[in-house]
Amino acid sequence: MILIHINNVAQSLTEPTSLAAVILAQDIALDSVAIVLNAELIPRNRWQSILCQHEDKLELFSAVAGG
Amino acid sequence: MQVMNKPDAITECNTLNDKDFMRYSRQVLLPEVGEAGQLRLADAHVVIIGIGGLGQLAAQYLACAGVGELTLIDMDKVEVSNLPRQLLFSDADIGLNKALVAKERLKFLAPNCTITAYETSFNIKQLYGVLQKKRQGKCTLVLDCTDNFETRQLINRSCVEAYLPLVSASIAAFSGQLFAVDQISFPSSGCYHCIFPAHTRVSHSCSTQGVLGPSVGVMASMQSLVAMQLLLGMDSRCDGALHPLLGHFWRFDAKSLSWTSAKLTRDPYCDVCGVRKAIPYLT
Numbered sequence: 001m002i003l004i005h006i007n008n009v010a011q012s013l014t015e016p017t018s019l020a021a022v023i024l025a026q027d028i029a030l031d032s033v034a035i036v037l038n039a040e041l042i043p044r045n046r047w048q049s050i051l052c053q054h055e056d057k058l059e060l061f062s063a064v065a066g067g
Numbered sequence: 068m069q070v071m072n073k074p075d076a077i078t079e080c081n082t083l084n085d086k087d088f089m090r091y092s093r094q095v096l097l098p099e100v101g102e103a104g105q106l107r108l109a110d111a112h113v114v115i116i117g118i119g120g121l122g123q124l125a126a127q128y129l130a131c132a133g134v135g136e137l138t139l140i141d142m143d144k145v146e147v148s149n150l151p152r153q154l155l156f157s158d159a160d161i162g163l164n165k166a167l168v169a170k171e172r173l174k175f176l177a178p179n180c181t182i183t184a185y186e187t188s189f190n191i192k193q194l195y196g197v198l199q200k201k202r203q204g205k206c207t208l209v210l211d212c213t214d215n216f217e218t219r220q221l222i223n224r225s226c227v228e229a230y231l232p233l234v235s236a237s238i239a240a241f242s243g244q245l246f247a248v249d250q251i252s253f254p255s256s257g258c259y260h261c262i263f264p265a266h267t268r269v270s271h272s273c274s275t276q277g278v279l280g281p282s283v284g285v286m287a288s289m290q291s292l293v294a295m296q297l298l299l300g301m302d303s304r305c306d307g308a309l310h311p312l313l314g315h316f317w318r319f320d321a322k323s324l325s326w327t328s329a330k331l332t333r334d335p336y337c338d339v340c341g342v343r344k345a346i347p348y349l350t
Contacts, residue, residue, distance in 0.1 A: 043257070043333075061318060063237075
């Protein structure tokens with residue numbers, strides 16, 4: 001069992017899962033968010049290739065453009 | 068339309084005059100600033116794109132802190148709905164261009180600052196003059212204070228192509244974002260497009276979601292603070308020594324007053340900064 005945290009909410013994965021698959025499983029469109037993985041922003045081109053590890057901390061957020 | 072005012076120079080030779088020493092004494096007192104730092108601010112040129120909630124406050128902080136030259140760019144006019152958070156403007160300014168009004172106000176608030184105002188939307192040609200001054204040794208920075216994603220993408224691309232450091236802030240509802248990148252001193256941190264590619268779906272804006280004035284002020288203050296420290300940390304040739312404030316992405320939650328920081332990483336396949344192209348106007 002792989003335990004990860006998405007925006008401070010614990011979630012368990014039954015098998016190694018990519019960042020992209022984790023986001024899609026949340027019903028979130030891939031082109032609507034950025035991902036911080038363990039305090040590092042991960043460019044979208046790497047979301048398919050990075051597999052979540054036990055105790056990974058993910059933060060998902062969308063762009064804010066106002067000013 | 069371009070309008071300039073040319074106040075007296077802040078300094079003669081390489082020392083502050085007595086009047087300016089008094090004016091900036093609380094800054095000069097800081098060992099991180101000192102007389103040399105104050106002179107560095109006087110020799111700096113900051114381009115502020117968007118003179119709304121963020122830009123009108125950043126412009127005041129930087130001009131009043133002794134930044135020698137500001138370029139203000141905004142095509143919008145002052146509206147009544149701006150007044151609760153854009154405190155540089157008043158009812159009498161409604162209908163007037165924001166950049167031009169800001170320039171007039173700042174002439175009185177910061178007489179040492181030379182201000183150029185563009186009553187247009189942002190265009191990369193507005194950076195040509197900045198680049199010329201940079202080549203002459205002036206420290207330069209661009210502040211993105213705009214209110215829409217498309218312009219933010221254009222500013223980012225322009226700064227990457229022109230090798231100009233960018234300090235970007237944004238706010239909508241209770242969420243703020245802030246980052247600083249520099250393609251010369253810290254290229255490994257990438258650019259805005261590495262975080263949010265141009266096709267990103269965006270729904271957060273002040274006009275659709277609302278915002279509280281002090282939240283905007285917090286982001287503008289932090290953006291100004293980052294800008295000043297980057298200017299103070301740059302060497303005279305603007306090589307930009309690696310600065311600890313570069314390469315971070317901060318998020319502010321205005322409900323809980325909490326900040327979160329993440330390290331930026333460049334996308335090697337980024338359409339904007341991933342493949343360097345020859346820039347005709349830089350050669």
